[in-house]
Amino acid sequence: MAKTTYMKLKGSQNLRLRLLLATLSATPVLIDDIRHDDTWPGLRPYEVSLLRLFEKICDDCVVEINETGTKLKYKPGIIMGGKNLVHDCGVGRSIGYFLEPLIVLGLFGKKPLSITLKGITNDSKDPSVDTFQSTTLSILKRFGVPSEGLKLTIRNRAPPPHGGGEVELKIPIVQNSLTAVTWIDEGMVKRIRGLTFTSRVSSQFEHTMRYAARGIFNRLLPDVHISTYHSKTGKSPGYGISLVAETTSGCFISADTAVSYGRGEESGEDKDEENNELMPPEEVGEQIASVLLGEIEQGGVVDSTHQGLLFLLCALCPQDVSKIRVGKLSPNGIETLRHIRDFLGVKFVIKPDPSTETVILKCVGCGLKNLSRKIS
Amino acid sequence: VERTIPKQNTNLMRLVYGEESASRSTNSVDEAHHSSEDEESEDDEFFKPKGEGNKKLREGLGSSHVNAEDCSKFTNHANLKNWKEVEIVESIRDRFITGDWSKAASRGQVLE
Numbered sequence: 001m002a003k004t005t006y007m008k009l010k011g012s013q014n015l016r017l018r019l020l021l022a023t024l025s026a027t028p029v030l031i032d033d034i035r036h037d038d039t040w041p042g043l044r045p046y047e048v049s050l051l052r053l054f055e056k057i058c059d060d061c062v063v064e065i066n067e068t069g070t071k072l073k074y075k076p077g078i079i080m081g082g083k084n085l086v087h088d089c090g091v092g093r094s095i096g097y098f099l100e101p102l103i104v105l106g107l108f109g110k111k112p113l114s115i116t117l118k119g120i121t122n123d124s125k126d127p128s129v130d131t132f133q134s135t136t137l138s139i140l141k142r143f144g145v146p147s148e149g150l151k152l153t154i155r156n157r158a159p160p161p162h163g164g165g166e167v168e169l170k171i172p173i174v175q176n177s178l179t180a181v182t183w184i185d186e187g188m189v190k191r192i193r194g195l196t197f198t199s200r201v202s203s204q205f206e207h208t209m210r211y212a213a214r215g216i217f218n219r220l221l222p223d224v225h226i227s228t229y230h231s232k233t234g235k236s237p238g239y240g241i242s243l244v245a246e247t248t249s250g251c252f253i254s255a256d257t258a259v260s261y262g263r264g265e266e267s268g269e270d271k272d273e274e275n276n277e278l279m280p281p282e283e284v285g286e287q288i289a290s291v292l293l294g295e296i297e298q299g300g301v302v303d304s305t306h307q308g309l310l311f312l313l314c315a316l317c318p319q320d321v322s323k324i325r326v327g328k329l330s331p332n333g334i335e336t337l338r339h340i341r342d343f344l345g346v347k348f349v350i351k352p353d354p355s356t357e358t359v360i361l362k363c364v365g366c367g368l369k370n371l372s373r374k375i376s
Numbered sequence: 377v378e379r380t381i382p383k384q385n386t387n388l389m390r391l392v393y394g395e396e397s398a399s400r401s402t403n404s405v406d407e408a409h410h411s412s413e414d415e416e417s418e419d420d421e422f423f424k425p426k427g428e429g430n431k432k433l434r435e436g437l438g439s440s441h442v443n444a445e446d447c448s449k450f451t452n453h454a455n456l457k458n459w460k461e462v463e464i465v466e467s468i469r470d471r472f473i474t475g476d477w478s479k480a481a482s483r484g485q486v487l488e
Contacts, residue, residue: 011442035443100448125447188480189472219465220472248473255451290456297468299483305449329392330450337392350388356483359388 004075006030007342014335015047017308019054020101021343023061023076024108024316024368031072042069046092053087053098057105057113079372081109081173089119091163096126099152099169103132103140104312106171107178110372112149113171121157121165122197122240122258127305129154129167130195130242135254139306143313144179146172157197157231159238159260165231174370178313180320184360186301187249192217192292194226194243196285197258199234205281206230209241212285216293236260238278241285243292253303255292259284298327299358307333315346317365325358344368 009018010033022029035041043051043065051063051074061077089098095117106113122128127136133152141147149172158165194213196206206228217224226243240258247253259278279287295303302310307330314322326333329350341347344366351360457464469475 011444013442013444013446015446017446033442038443097446125449127449186483188470188475188477216459219462220469221474287453287456290459291451291453293459293468294456296471299471304451308448329388330448332448332450334392341393347393350392352388 004028006073008032011035012043012047014339016050016097016101017312017336017339018343019050019074020105020312021339022074023054023058023079023105025343025366026076027343028073028075031074032070034070034072036068036070043072044092046090046097049088049090049092050098050101053089053102054105056085056087057081057102057109057115079105079109081106081111081113081171081372083111083114085113085115087115087117089117089163091120091161094120094123094126094160095129095165095167096121096123096132099129099132099136100127100309102169103136103171104309104316106169107140107145107174108368108370108372109171109173112173114168116166116168118163118166119158120160120163121154121167122238122242122256123160124257124259127254128240128242128256128258129157129165130197131244131254131256131305134193134242134244135252135303136306136309138250138252139302139309139313142181142183143317145174148172156233157199157229158234159199159236159240159258161261162235164233164235166233173373175373177318177367177369178316178365180317180322180365181314182321182323183301184323184325185249186251186299186325187247189221189245189253189296190248191223191225192221192243192245194224194241195229196226196239196241197229197231198239199231199260200237201239203228203230205239208281209239209285212282213241213243213289216286216289220293239281239284241288243288245292245296249301251301253292253295253300254305255288255295255303257284257288257291295327299356300326302326304328304330304333308336311336311340311348311361314348314361314363315340315344315366316368319364319367321362321364323360323362325353325360327358329359 006028009029009031012034018029034043055061058077059080062075064073089095098117137150149170151170153168155166196209198205210226214224238258238260242256244252244254301324307326310324337348346363346366348361348363353360459465470479
């Protein structure tokens with residue numbers, strides 16, 4: 001056996017992106033200094049859960065973690081996909097945290113992926129499952145991912161800290177490769193859709209959130225429809241709202257949040273101090289409506305949360321030019337651009353468009369083929 | 377909201393990829409950005425994305441950059457505009473179908 005050379009990285013930052021890019025580019029990675037200065041050093045339970053998820057979907061991948069969890073060795077295997085898989089995401093992070101790398105990983109598998117994920121569906125940290133359904137999957141379609149077999153079914157919604165939610169994700173495989181895009185027309189907002197949810201609180205909260213959000217949009221657009229969902233299986237009290245604006249050019253801009261009482265000690269994270277008293281539903285509705293307008297104002301073809309995914313998909317395209325428009329570069333977007341250069345050798349040309357205060361990015365894809373499929 | 381977009385495009389490339397060109401070894405580039413001693417000392421502050429600072433603030437103390445939280449959502453709730461004010465609402469009127477369509481169409485054109 002040839003000696004494996006590892007790409008050396010430091011810290012827990014961007015772990016999902018690193019594992020994803022390592023797997024796609026078949027680059028073994030060695031990550032050191034993972035929270036070595038922390039009171040609780042090393043990998044968090046949700047990060048270990050993420051590694052287990054990668055193991056579940058890939059064959060022959062090797063994960064080694066040292067005793068304190070501050071050092072991680074990851075040797076990627078072959079992405080297999082598969083049907084009827086189940087993964088308990090735990091309650092450290094919401095399902096959105098796991099979905100983000102999973103939807104890209106699944107595309108390059110040997111077989112289509114179908115997996116049930118259990119845990120927290122809506123929180124304030126990660127994109128909600130509703131945002132995935134309304135917005136994220138539509139971004140994949142832009143890159144030629146077939147819409148048959150691309151589906152997120154939400155069975156139950158549930159907030160932190162105890163979860164109890166469940167979704168089923170179906171991801172088709174790309175037959176050969178993605179399709180490069182020229183996607184610079186963000187269009188005009190023609191409708192706003194949304195969903196509020198409550199769990200173990202009065203369903204009256206939903207109407208309050210909906211009313212408050214509509215109040216913000218009223219002057220701009222008549223076509224606003226926000227539906228409601230009252231969770232029957234959520235184990236903790238909480239409520240939230242997910243909104244999406246659809247434009248005339250088929251772009252989706254989203255914003256979401258959920259409020260609930262802080263997570264327990266299990267995750268080892270600091271508790272949110274402000275969570276002793278929850279933000280009133282009226283404020284939640286107004287706030288997220290305002291966040292959505294802020295995203296629309298920026299004028300990209302995706303919102304700031306989805307910049308990373310957009311850049312990644314462009315970089316994974318065949319060796320054609322992709323051209324895209326985003327608003328302000330988000331910190332996560334910038335990190336993604338750097339990691340794409342390191343793992344895939346793709347560098348974007350980034351130019352501001354002063355007349356609209358947006359940013360135009362161009363790149364030539366790395367030409368990633370679905371190699372897992374070829375092996376069969 | 378603070379702009380992370382500098383005015384000139386070279387700055388934007390630098391902001392993302394740093395001063396060095398592709399020649400630098402690919403390993404732990406992020407480290408290189410923040411170990412300021414060697415080549416980028418005096419410019420280091422300049423190349424730090426502004427958002428990065430905000431993000432850190434939000435996470436509170438004790439999380440160094442290499443262990444920054446892995447999170448794609450970035451919302452600065454503190455800097456939200458008051459969208460109830462008529463003037464602010466009117467400023468994005470043309471981003472909606474209720475606004476001026478010709479202005480919106482001109483946004484789709486990009487000068488090369």
